[in-house]
């Protein structure tokens with residue numbers, strides 16, 4: 195979509211709010227959440243939006259990162275066996291790895307090797323009720339996303355602990371994130387702290403704050419991958435592959 199010749203992307207959309215009279219009333223709040231995105235005074239040690247070569251960083255709320263000593267993963271809601279996992283416990287689950295591309299609605303994408311466990315590992319342990327058709331994720335930086343349970347058992351959806359042969363970095367979601375390659379980046383929640391099974395859909399961060407779909411499936415259009423010499427490429431929608439990407443076996 196173009197307005198006054200400018201592509202309507204998230205940055206432009208949010209800039210409307212910072213420019214508008216509304217922002218003086220709500221003191222830099224976009225849709226009821228503080229908008230730190232353009233704040234140049236945030237200290238370096240915070241995770242913040244950064245256009246890092248190779249893999250950009252996107253963080254809705256500047257965040258110091260997770261201290262694993264105070265972290266646990268609570269799995270609860272409509273399940274027979276609610277469980278709290280410590281970080282080490284997650285390494286006891288069956289490991290899988292894949293190379294897949296993460297594509298942001300801001301029109302960049304990048305690949306990495308991701309390692310973690312399938313959502314089925316969680317399902318097997320907590321045993322959801324038959325009516326638990328939705329799953330709600332919350333994270334340490336006050337981000338949240340909902341999925342249908344069905345989507346989470348699709349091939350190549352991964353609960354990720356390691357990226358490119360190292361534990362996830364503070365920027366990319368340590369200690370645990372979700373990677374669903376057929377969904378836009380905003381569904382790929384980082385810093386997960388809780389997983390709740392429910393019979394109805396709960397909130398979704400970017401679709402509650404901007405013009406983004408709840409479902410977040412990648413639509414046909416144009417992709418601007420970081421690793422393809424900045425040339426835009428047309429995509430068919432769904433999981434994005436480029437000629438140089440490794441395909442699933």
Ligand SMILES: Nc1nc2c(c(=O)[nH]1)N[C@H]1C(S)=C(S)[C@@H](COP(=O)(O)O)O[C@H]1N2
Pocket residue numbers: 249250251252253254255297298299333334335337338365366367378379380381382383384385
């Ligand atoms: N907890 C949390 N998860 C998040 C975000 C966030 O701000 N907080 N940003 C999302 C967006 S918009 C994108 S594009 C990807 C970016 O992942 P990256 O920072 O590892 O590149 O993370 C997603 N997951």
Ligand SMILES: [Mo]
Pocket residue numbers: 252298299300379380
């Ligand atoms: Mo994003």
